[in-house]
Amino acid sequence: GAVVSQHPSRVICKSGTSVKIECRSLDFQATTMFWYRQFPKQSLMLMATSNEGSKATYEQGVEKDKFLINHASLTLSTLTVTSAHPEDSSFYICSATGWDLTDTQYFGPGTRLTVL
């Protein structure tokens, strides 16, 4: 149980384009989803927290207009990187928690974004 998927697993895009990453909870209702960014050989950096049906809460220093987060249902959250630039290239990981998951976050497999 508590499986989280992400799609796509890997994406390459041109500078200036937008990319959407999906995060789905497959076998539970995700009341809260989290988006992280991970640079090579580093720990995870929390970007934002989203509750279903509410606006996301962004961490300090994260541009909300650049990283659009939508959590429209209890099983799906999306992260859209708008007008992507090479410095946005990174590994993006989502996690989710739900009512019955006792404060435990379950992570997706991650999405490798490369901006050319």
Place this chain on the structure above:
Amino acid sequence: AQSVTQPDIHITVSEGASLELRCNYSYGATPYLFWYVQSPGQGLQLLLKYFSGDTLVQGIKGFEAEFKRSQSSFNLRKPSVHWSDAAEYFCAVVPTGANNLFFGTGTRLTVIP
């Protein structure tokens, strides 16, 4: 300052040897404590967690961790390491009253034959 510390950046052990990965936290009240493992290019998998009760916690893949309040530690152990255990290990906490995970910097485990 509140923090999660993993003092070992990289550990190398021989296959079959025992393993201990260190984690210390600095929070006023005992937070919820977690260990996650990340294989290259993958997401994080939960190994085990501690909320309360028995201070020795059993997890998946033969891992265990012991919570020691007096030392503010939550070290991860495995009696006999397998080559497939080579990965990055993250200690993480959820402070009391929060719902965000705060991660340590990670420990990379290399297993040699």
